[in-house]
Amino acid sequence: AGWMRRAAHRMQAGLFLGGTPSQVADTPLAFAAQVLGRILAGVVRDVERQGAGDWLLVPYEALPQALTTQILPWLGLIPTAEEADRLALAAGRHAKDPTGRQRFEPDGTRKRAAVTADLAALARDLADAYHDRLEHLRLQAGQA
16 A cells, blocks of 8 residues: 555654654554554544544444444334345455455454464554454444
8 A cells, every 4th residue: 555655764654653753663564553553543533523423433343234224224224125135145246356256255363363363462562452442333333
């Protein structure tokens, strides 16, 4: 991604993160974790500013069914049976496959198993607290 090129330039990276060059992590992976932490911090801030019904947080594990079971109802859209079938078919495709032939397969378990100790430490230090706060807010709002 274009923003990752900033990791090599401490001044740019510091500005990108809203801090100083001395606050920029030393490795590209740590920089990416810093960016993710900043994104999650912004989401937490914005969700906390809004009323409980003004936002919807959908856990990855709820995909792809969440399109028809959570997202559309939250938007006030009730598809016909035919539309729901077509939406379910589309939601079951892998979003990153331009051909549309590859099925969506949840890969969270596989990815968690591949996490190194260094990556786990970065996540714990830079992102976990925000993720946990979002999960708390989601459950507090009664979102499934």
